[in-house]
Amino acid sequence: MRSRTSHRRTPRTAQRRVAAVALAGVAALIATAVQSGAATAAPDTAPRTASAAAPGSESVELTPAQRAALMRQADSVKAGTAKDLGLGAKEKLVVRDVLKDRDGTVHVRYERTYDGLPVLGGDLIVQGDTAGEADKVVKASRAAVKPATTAAKVPAAKAEAQALSAAKAEKAADADVDRAPRKVIWAAGGTPVVAYETVVGGLQHDGTPQELHVVTDATTGEKLYEWQAVRNGTGHTVYSGTVDLTTTQSGSTYNLTDGARGGHKTYNLNRGTSGTGTLFSGSDDVWGDGTPSNAESAGADAHYGAALTWDYYKNVHGRSGIRGDGVGAYSRVHYGNNYVNAFWSDSCFCMTYGDGSGNVNPLTSIDVAAHEMSHGLTSATAGLVYSGESGGLNEATSDIFGSTVEFYANNSSDVGDYLIGEEIDINGDGTPLRYMDKPSKDGRSKDSWYSGIGSIDVHYSSGVANHFFYLLSEGSGTKTINGVTYDSPTSDGLPVTGIGRAKAEKIWFRALTTKFTSTTNYAAARTGTLAATGELYGTDSAEYKAVQDAWAAVNVGTRSGGPGGGGTTFESTTDVAIPDAGAAVTSSITVTGRTGNAPGNLQVAVDIVHTWSGDLVVDLVAPDGTAYRLRNRTGGSADNINETYTVNASSETANGTWRLRVQDMARYDTGYINGWSLTFP
Numbered sequence: 001m002r003s004r005t006s007h008r009r010t011p012r013t014a015q016r017r018v019a020a021v022a023l024a025g026v027a028a029l030i031a032t033a034v035q036s037g038a039a040t041a042a043p044d045t046a047p048r049t050a051s052a053a054a055p056g057s058e059s060v061e062l063t064p065a066q067r068a069a070l071m072r073q074a075d076s077v078k079a080g081t082a083k084d085l086g087l088g089a090k091e092k093l094v095v096r097d098v099l100k101d102r103d104g105t106v107h108v109r110y111e112r113t114y115d116g117l118p119v120l121g122g123d124l125i126v127q128g129d130t131a132g133e134a135d136k137v138v139k140a141s142r143a144a145v146k147p148a149t150t151a152a153k154v155p156a157a158k159a160e161a162q163a164l165s166a167a168k169a170e171k172a173a174d175a176d177v178d179r180a181p182r183k184v185i186w187a188a189g190g191t192p193v194v195a196y197e198t199v200v201g202g203l204q205h206d207g208t209p210q211e212l213h214v215v216t217d218a219t220t221g222e223k224l225y226e227w228q229a230v231r232n233g234t235g236h237t238v239y240s241g242t243v244d245l246t247t248t249q250s251g252s253t254y255n256l257t258d259g260a261r262g263g264h265k266t267y268n269l270n271r272g273t274s275g276t277g278t279l280f281s282g283s284d285d286v287w288g289d290g291t292p293s294n295a296e297s298a299g300a301d302a303h304y305g306a307a308l309t310w311d312y313y314k315n316v317h318g319r320s321g322i323r324g325d326g327v328g329a330y331s332r333v334h335y336g337n338n339y340v341n342a343f344w345s346d347s348c349f350c351m352t353y354g355d356g357s358g359n360v361n362p363l364t365s366i367d368v369a370a371h372e373m374s375h376g377l378t379s380a381t382a383g384l385v386y387s388g389e390s391g392g393l394n395e396a397t398s399d400i401f402g403s404t405v406e407f408y409a410n411n412s413s414d415v416g417d418y419l420i421g422e423e424i425d426i427n428g429d430g431t432p433l434r435y436m437d438k439p440s441k442d443g444r445s446k447d448s449w450y451s452g453i454g455s456i457d458v459h460y461s462s463g464v465a466n467h468f469f470y471l472l473s474e475g476s477g478t479k480t481i482n483g484v485t486y487d488s489p490t491s492d493g494l495p496v497t498g499i500g501r502a503k504a505e506k507i508w509f510r511a512l513t514t515k516f517t518s519t520t521n522y523a524a525a526r527t528g529t530l531a532a533t534g535e536l537y538g539t540d541s542a543e544y545k546a547v548q549d550a551w552a553a554v555n556v557g558t559r560s561g562g563p564g565g566g567g568t569t570f571e572s573t574t575d576v577a578i579p580d581a582g583a584a585v586t587s588s589i590t591v592t593g594r595t596g597n598a599p600g601n602l603q604v605a606v607d608i609v610h611t612w613s614g615d616l617v618v619d620l621v622a623p624d625g626t627a628y629r630l631r632n633r634t635g636g637s638a639d640n641i642n643e644t645y646t647v648n649a650s651s652e653t654a655n656g657t658w659r660l661r662v663q664d665m666a667r668y669d670t671g672y673i674n675g676w677s678l679t680f681p
Helices: 026-033 066-076 078-084 158-168 293-319 366-380 388-409 463-474 501-514 522-537 541-554
Strands: 012-018 091-100 106-114 116-122 123-127 137-138 175-188 195-205 212-218 222-229 231-233 244-250 254-255 264-268 330-335 344-346 350-354 477-481 484-488 567-571 576-578 585-591 601-608 615-619 627-632 641-647 658-666 670-681
Touching: 012 091, 066 078, 066 091, 078 091, 078 106, 078 601, 091 501, 116 195, 123 541, 158 175, 158 195, 158 212, 175 212, 212 244, 244 293, 244 344, 264 293, 264 501, 293 330, 293 350, 293 366, 293 501, 344 366, 350 366, 366 388, 388 501, 388 522, 388 601, 463 484, 463 501, 463 522, 463 541, 501 522, 522 541, 522 615, 522 670, 567 585, 585 670, 601 615, 601 627, 601 658, 615 641, 627 641, 658 670
Parallel strands: 116 175, 264 330, 330 350
Antiparallel strands: 012 244, 091 106, 106 116, 106 123, 123 137, 175 195, 195 212, 212 222, 231 344, 244 254, 344 350, 477 484, 567 670, 576 670, 585 658, 601 641, 601 670, 615 627, 615 658
16 A cells, blocks of 8 residues: 655655555564574664764765865875875876865875876875875885886787686676776786786676676786676565655656765666666655565665665765765666675666565665675775675675664664674575674684685675674673674684774774775784774774774784783884895884883784795894794795794893894795784783
8 A cells, every 4th residue: 555755845856655564474584583582772872981082083074076176186286195105207196085084184095007007906095184195105015016017928818818717617607808908017916017907797607797807917827816896795675664765756757866865766677687777766656565576665675775875874974975976876676587686886886686586585675785885885995806805804894884774774674783684584594694793603604814714705704804893893792782692702712892883883984994905904904993993092092902802802913912811012003015035124113111021921913914925034023132033934825924923032121122024035925014013911
């Protein structure tokens, strides 16, 4: 039954109410998904610790015109910025995004070119008092962009054939070259080299559109990397009850165009797999009846989810639209036939939803809509490559914000929780798709970091960041929130005290938009979130310590009080580039306030980003110059070093300047000291 809304309408924009009825079986799905435990109200978003964010450190909402002006300003001085950064004469900067803090600090994100060629993995962020001023910089790659040549020895046809072969190996259907090989500089894998980037279209094995990027060394013909640019997840329609939608009236016809949110439109693909299909429209201002058999119901859910996500980013984080430019993406529903998925695509700047098995369960729930739209946010900001550890962080970011948008919605029919796709029966037993409190409960996701986690599917490596975010928000142990019982473990067996979701979401957003780059891995994510927390709450705050503890609880870095949960930690988060087969470099920490000698169990936590850790010799150098060998070219072909060493330094005076000394002993691979710490138990 349809009923007209009582909301007054402007001449062009209307608030439209969705008439919805209970779907058969939905209540049962909800009951199955919610675990045992007495129902309680959702915790308010007040922080659990006393620290308040520094007033000047939070981002302000920029109008599209203000953002455009800042980007023009950054663009006008980019040559000077490049010079300040020490970039070579052939390197140019391209402005991609900008944010501004309340105290006037401006964060500008750049892409880079070399001799006119795009530098993949060359993105960077500068922070200063004005747009383009580089007081601080975060780089995706510390390696100097100085390829031996920009000339290709391998013909483009070989790169094209290699890309098609990679697509076929993934059982892609109708694979064909979407974009012919273009010459680029590949800087994300160590020493920058000239390469080809080829994009293959078609369909992935599950029917998802394919945009497979394959990078081929233009000198040797070796495949260097590949990733999918279409980001996807899984979910079914959530019964959201009767909700308000903002629509547009044209004459006597209404359509699903949200003029209040950047012109977001919702289209009906009607089982098609390309184009936009038909914009939802009708003669009345009521959409759907809450059943999947009515095509408008899925359109209403998608439109509602997009509006919630837009409002969340604007009202909580001050971002107008996922690109920050006030322009809305668009949604497409009823994609394909029996398509059990949803996805985000940069190429159309849109979210797309299938109807699920039997075309009876549209994947248009609140958390799925927010998840997909958040892939667009990540693309517009950090640009986390959808492969390896950066891909896991990309996927986790969408889960994190899918969850926070669901809490923000405050919808009594779909209360906020830390379960992803909790209303889905995709497993056939009513269980959620993913669990943030203990990711391994889904049977595939990982609770904690381990070397090699970057080699698994990004939907499962994402568990590390999902678990971190839950622990940071709510803490470890058993608790019940909105009727769902959680029991979150830690990798070191030590407890974590949460700081509240409101603070955790601001920390993650700030890290994503001002610290993360295309190549950020878990170690760098720890560094980025600590930097963001330090700016918001101070480096001596309870929040800063909680971030350290939550990462340590998922096996990334050390605890604020050291491995045993007590003691004093001194930390350096300054990046130091390690030259390829060059001289040793050092990073320093000054220890003060200690008495007597260092302990016999001094904890040295080392975080080095490097594409071949077997090249490295690592020493701890005491204030008197005594060196303690931590690592001597061990580790084989593994990348990165993220390890805590115990050193008997009892003969050394504790106070003074300690140094971490690192030398790369072989050619071809590069990296940098991402950070390190000394903990005195």
